[in-house]
Amino acid sequence: MDLELSDEQRWLTESVETLLAREAGPELWDRLVEFGALTVGGEDGLGPVELCLIARALAAHLAPVPYVAGAAVRFAADADLGGDAVALALLEPGASWDAAPSTSVDGDLVTGRKVAVEHAATAERLAVVAAGRVVGLVDAGAPGVTLAAQPALDPTAPMYAVELVDAPMVALGASALRRMTTIGTLLAAAEAVGAAGRMLEDACAYAAERRQFGRTIASFQALRHLLADMYVRQASAWSSVLYAAAALDEDADEAARAVSVAKAYVSRATREVAHGAIQVFGGIAVTAEHPAHRFLRRIIVRERQFGDAAHHERALGRALAVVPQTVP
Amino acid sequence: MRLTPTESERRLQEEIRGFLAAERPDAARLPHALDARMEALRAWQARCYAAGYVGRAWPLEFGGGGRPGAEQIVIDQELAAAGAPEFANTVGLDVLGPSLLRFGADAQRRRYIPAILAAEEIWCQGFSEPDAGSDLASLRTRADERGEEFVLSGQKTWVSWGQFARWCGVLARTHDAGPRHRGISMLIVDMRSPGIEVRPMTQITGHAEFCELFLDEVAVPRANLLGELGDGWKIAMHTLGHERGTAALPRQVKLRTWLDRAVRVAAERTVDGAPLIDDPAVQTALARALVAVEVLRHHAYRTVGEFLNGGAVGPDSSSVKLLMAEAEQRLAATALDVLAPTLEHADAEAVEENEFWHETYLYSRAATIYGGTQQIQRNIIADRVLGLPQE
Numbered sequence: 210m211d212l213e214l215s216d217e218q219r220w221l222t223e224s225v226e227t228l229l230a231r232e233a234g235p236e237l238w239d240r241l242v243e244f245g246a247l248t249v250g251g252e253d254g255l256g257p258v259e260l261c262l263i264a265r266a267l268a269a270h271l272a273p274v275p276y277v278a279g280a281a282v283r284f285a286a287d288a289d290l291g292g293d294a295v296a297l298a299l300l301e302p303g304a305s306w307d308a309a310p311s312t313s314v315d316g317d318l319v320t321g322r323k324v325a326v327e328h329a330a331t332a333e334r335l336a337v338v339a340a341g342r343v344v345g346l347v348d349a350g351a352p353g354v355t356l357a358a359q360p361a362l363d364p365t366a367p368m369y370a371v372e373l374v375d376a377p378m379v380a381l382g383a384s385a386l387r388r389m390t391t392i393g394t395l396l397a398a399a400e401a402v403g404a405a406g407r408m409l410e411d412a413c414a415y416a417a418e419r420r421q422f423g424r425t426i427a428s429f430q431a432l433r434h435l436l437a438d439m440y441v442r443q444a445s446a447w448s449s450v451l452y453a454a455a456a457l458d459e460d461a462d463e464a465a466r467a468v469s470v471a472k473a474y475v476s477r478a479t480r481e482v483a484h485g486a487i488q489v490f491g492g493i494a495v496t497a498e499h500p501a502h503r504f505l506r507r508i509i510v511r512e513r514q515f516g517d518a519a520h521h522e523r524a525l526g527r528a529l530a531v532v533p534q535t536v537p
Numbered sequence: 538m539r540l541t542p543t544e545s546e547r548r549l550q551e552e553i554r555g556f557l558a559a560e561r562p563d564a565a566r567l568p569h570a571l572d573a574r575m576e577a578l579r580a581w582q583a584r585c586y587a588a589g590y591v592g593r594a595w596p597l598e599f600g601g602g603g604r605p606g607a608e609q610i611v612i613d614q615e616l617a618a619a620g621a622p623e624f625a626n627t628v629g630l631d632v633l634g635p636s637l638l639r640f641g642a643d644a645q646r647r648r649y650i651p652a653i654l655a656a657e658e659i660w661c662q663g664f665s666e667p668d669a670g671s672d673l674a675s676l677r678t679r680a681d682e683r684g685e686e687f688v689l690s691g692q693k694t695w696v697s698w699g700q701f702a703r704w705c706g707v708l709a710r711t712h713d714a715g716p717r718h719r720g721i722s723m724l725i726v727d728m729r730s731p732g733i734e735v736r737p738m739t740q741i742t743g744h745a746e747f748c749e750l751f752l753d754e755v756a757v758p759r760a761n762l763l764g765e766l767g768d769g770w771k772i773a774m775h776t777l778g779h780e781r782g783t784a785a786l787p788r789q790v791k792l793r794t795w796l797d798r799a800v801r802v803a804a805e806r807t808v809d810g811a812p813l814i815d816d817p818a819v820q821t822a823l824a825r826a827l828v829a830v831e832v833l834r835h836h837a838y839r840t841v842g843e844f845l846n847g848g849a850v851g852p853d854s855s856s857v858k859l860l861m862a863e864a865e866q867r868l869a870a871t872a873l874d875v876l877a878p879t880l881e882h883a884d885a886e887a888v889e890e891n892e893f894w895h896e897t898y899l900y901s902r903a904a905t906i907y908g909g910t911q912q913i914q915r916n917i918i919a920d921r922v923l924g925l926p927q928e
Contacts, residue, residue, distance in 0.1 A: 212538055212839040258538060417926050425926050433919035440918055441856045445836040452835035455540050470831045473824070525827055526820025529800050 212451045214258075221259055225266045238274050242292035246276070249283040257392060257454040260284065261399035265447075268403030268511070271503055273365040275328035277396040277514070282336045285389035286381035288346060296332035296349070297393065298323035298371050306516040312339040318375040319347060325514075329356050329369035336389065337378060344386045345378035352376070363506040387465075394515040395453050395468045398475040401511040402447050404504040405479035408486035409443050411500075412436065416489050432489060439485040446471075446478040466528070473521035476512040483508050546611050553612055556588055557619045564622045565889070571745065575659075575701050578625035582656035590616070591624065592654040595638065600651035610786055610841065617790035628697055629653035629660035631784060633706040636723070636776045640764040645725070649704065661702035663693035663726070663750055664773060671913050673708070674718040674770065678752060680709035687711070687724060687762070689732075689755040695907070699735045699748030702728050707752070708769045721769035725761040732756075741903075742896040777909060781854040785837040785861050792830045792864055795897065799823065799872040802890060808878040819875050826871040829864040836860055852921035855914040862904035862911060869894075869901035 214222075225246065232240045241247065246263050248254045255263070260280045267276050278297040283290060301310055302324050312321025319339055329335065335347045335354070347354060353376035361368040413436055416427035426432055453467035461467075483505045487494040494501040512518070542550065562581055568574045585591050593609040595601025602608075624630060634653045637646055652658040669676040678691025689709055696705070705726045712720040728735070732755040737745040764772055800823060803814040813819055840857050872894050873880075880891050905911040919925045 211841065212835070214538065218538075413923050413925065424928050427925040428928050430916075433925055434912070434915040436923055436925065437915035437918035440923055441859050444853070444856055445832050445860055448836040448839045449832045451538070452540075452838065455538050458538075459540055461540060467831075470828050474828050474832050519821070522821045522824040522828070523817065524824075526817070526822075526824035529823050529827060530804070530814045530820050 212448065212455060214262075218258060218262060222262050222266065225263050229266060229270045229272065233270070233272075237272055238294060239292065241274065241276070247279055247283055247290075247292070249280060250287070255280075257284070257395065257457040258451065260392065260396060261450055261454045264396045264399035265403035265406070265450075268400035268507055269407040271365050271404070271500075271507060275332060275366075277393055277400060277511075278327065278332075278336065280396055281389045281393035282334075282346075282381075284392045285344070286385040288379075288381060290334065290346075293333035294328065294331060295334045295336050295346075296326050296329040296369075297389075298326045298329075298335045298337045298347075298373075300325045302370075306520060309342075310338050310340055312337065312373065314339045314341070314343060314345070314378065314380075315375070317378055317380070318353075319345065319373050319378040320353075320375055321373050323371040323373070324359065324368075326356075326369045326371045327366045329371055330358070330367065335371065336381075337373065337376075338386060339378075342386050343380055344389060345380040347373065347376050347378045361510075363503070363510040365503065365507065366510055390515060391457065391465055391468050394472050395450065395457065397511040397514040398446075398468075398472050399450050399454075401475050401479040401508045402443070402450055404507045404511070405443055405446070405482040408483050408501065408504050409436075409439050412439070412486035412489040426489070435485050435488065439482045442478040442481050446475045446482075449474045466525070469521045469525055472516065473518045473525065476518035476521075479508045480512065542611065546607065549608055549611050550615060553590060553615045554619075556590070557615065557621060560584060560588075561619055561621050564620055567622060571700075575625060575698075578622055579656045579659070581622055582624040582626060585616075585624070586655050591630070592634075592650075595634070595650065595654065599638070599646050600654050606783075610783070613787035614790045617787045618794065620794055625656045625698075625701075626653055626659050628662050628702075629658075629704075631780050632662050632776050633660045633704075635779045636706065636763065636772050639775060640723075640768065640772050644760075645763065649725070658703040659698055659701045661696045661699045661705045661728075661748075661750075663696055663705045663707035663752075665695045666692055667694055671910055673773070674721065676708055676710060676721065678707065678709045680707075680711050680722060680724055680757065682711070682759075685759050687757040687759065689724065689726065689752050689757050691752050693750040693752070694738075695747050696735070696750045697747045699728075699750050700737050700745075704728060705750065706763070708773055711766055711769075718770040719767050721773075722766050723763040723769040723772045724757050725763055726752075726755065726757055727761075730755045730757070741899045744896075778854055780908060781858045783841070785833065785857045786841060788861055789830060789834045789837060789864070792833070792868055795872070796823070796826055796830055796868055799826075799868070799875065799894075802894075803875050806876065806879045806887075813875060813878065822871050822875055826864075826868040829860075829867045833857070833860045833864045852917050855909075855917040855922070858908065859911060859914050865904045866901045869898040873898040 228240060228244055264276055275294050275296060278295050282295045300323065302322055312319060319337055332349050335349055336344055337347050338344045353374040355372040356369045359368040359370050416432055416436065417425055419426050449471040453471040456464040456467040487501050490501055493499050562577065567577050582591060589602055590612045593602040593604045593612055594606040597603035630653065634650060637649055653660060664673060666676050666678060678693065680687040680689045705728055707724045707726045708721050709724055710720050711722040732753040734751040736749045738747055738749060739745045803819060804812055806813050837857050840853055876894055
């Protein structure tokens with residue numbers, strides 16, 4: 210039992226960092242596809258650990274690409290998507306992440322309303338979840354698909370309400386929804402860790418430079434302890450993601466539960482890191498021009514996606530109450 | 538990256554589960570009186586040592602098993618999972634033994650290590666003093682060289698199992714010049730020496746597991762110096778780091794057994810006719826404790842992995858220490874709160890269980906104090922992990 214990254218995994222992380230340092234514009238998605246960041250599964254493709262490493266790096270740069278959705282759908286189903294961007298159409302108006310979808314399927318036509326569909330306007334496909342725990346792919350430009358922009362907390366992850374009226378859908382396999390939700394939950398957590406990690410790094414650098422009372426603010430124990438606590442949250446949040454990714458990779462029985470643990474923990478931990486960082490930056494971090502709020506926005510959006518901390522804690526608590534306990 | 542045990546680890550697990558099923562004393566049946574309890578724990582450690590489960594990774598030539606460190610971790614986790622009693626000589630095994638192995642002369646290792654493993658000689662540590670807690674380098678116990686001896690005088694505190702120990706690793710000041718932590722040496726002190734007085738202290742739980750130690754002109758042979766003169770600080774830091782780096786996984790398993798126990802009790806006990814666990818607020822509170830305990834395991838795997846693959850136990854062991862204390866305190870307080878509606882009903886059958894939860898909660902407050910306080914761990918992270926400037 211160890212969570213050491215392999216040399217290939219380290220190399221992957223460095224290469225993605227290099228790519229992100231060079232390419233921040235509209236070409237980013239195509240560069241990621243060329244790089245192989247969406248080549249998932251199989252002998253040479255990426256597994257859950259690699260996908261999490263990439264998601265973490267993308268969020269550290271606030272990359273405005275639908276990576277969580279694109280990687281999750283490819284992990285869930287063996288569909289030939291080429292380099293298409295995919296948007297996840299899961300949540301429905303007035304319903305929770307738990308609720309059975311009311312979107313209906315009639316033959317291969319799907320009808321229903323979805324909200325919080327990220328990047329729908331630039332996606333080629335929609336992954337639509339429908340009644341009967343079905344997930345299928347719909348061409349974003351197909352007849353019967355209408356998009357309406359929704360206010361979005363994180364402008365780098367624009368959101369849309371989607372109305373589907375008898376839109377043609379190609380259903381994915383039976384296990385696709387479960388696999389898509391599990392990996393999607395984990396990738397959302399990995400992104401939150403990426404954004405929080407960047408805030409921690411920037412807060413440490415700022416505290417080491419900013420001077421008050423004739424010395425750096427990092428020399429004050431009140432801030433040293435705050436930063437140390439942020440570090441512990443950040444490092445352990447990443448450990449929980451890596452563990453769940455390894456469990457998913459090994460197809461361990463506890464994988465789904467480990468993903469829930471990670472999502473519950475990461476959601477609270479990354480918010481704590483973000484709040485701490487804003488405190489370290491001080492007033493400047495409450496201005497629109499300072500990047501802190503952009504990272505915080507990404508963290509909150511990822512916290513909500515696939516259920517927030519309270520959602521996963523309730524689920525874990527229900528499982529504790531019914532399942533006889535054994536020590537792993 | 539690897540979660541599932543290797544084939545040989547799996548065989549070891551099977552083997553030890555068989556051993557435990559046959560041999561494990563029932564922790565609840567251990568004698569209550571401290572002397573008899575100590576004898577039972579000593580016998581238990583000796584049985585486990587004879588079976589090859591103590592010092593598995595320690596060198597063969599000193600009575601260890603000479604096996605990879607990962608095997609001891611598997612063993613420790615199995616022992617904890619089975620709710621096996623702790624070993625009598627935890628201070629020897631976790632603290633002074635590793636220091637002797639790393640810094641001791643061959644003659645010292647041959648003399649002391651086998652008896653530590655077999656629980657023939659119990660060890661204690663004399664580090665903290667009434668005026669030297671977190672600021673350990675300010676310690677005032679003195680060891681003055683007189684010919685072939687040191688003469689040791691001073692007072693130590695928080696000496697766990699001091700009343701049963703044959704040997705004590707004492708940090709004492711051997712010079713006054715230069716930086717104060719360089720003037721400290723580590724001496725191996727025979728607890729039967731004249732001039733030693735041990736006074737047990739009653740803890741918050743009502744038990745008396747730790748002691749005050751008074752040293753009045755105790756003669757210590759020069760051969761009992763561990764490492765070189767002035768190495769005491771280095772040895773103590775190595776020792777504490779080692780403890781933080783490797784103790785987390787068995788501790789985590791122990792916490793998991795407590796959590797499972799709290800869940801079981803919450804399912805069995807009712808208030809106003811309904812099981813405690815049916816309350817969604819109880820479920821969520823237990824889930825948050827579960828998350829803390831699980832994440833401790835995940836984070837410890839990452840640090841232990843580095844350690845087992847040849848890396849040193851680095852300053853990052855401080856983050857494991859902080860998470861371990863946090864998980865223990867959250868779990869203990871959660872269990873207390875969840876079971877609260879039933880804890881004051883004088884049901885005779887529930888007395889022992891209630892006492893367990895009260896003691897567990899009370900003693901959990903020590904978790905952010907012992908082995909370097911929460912604040913000291915944060916200092917270590919700020920200085921050595923984050924490298925924040927001092928000025």
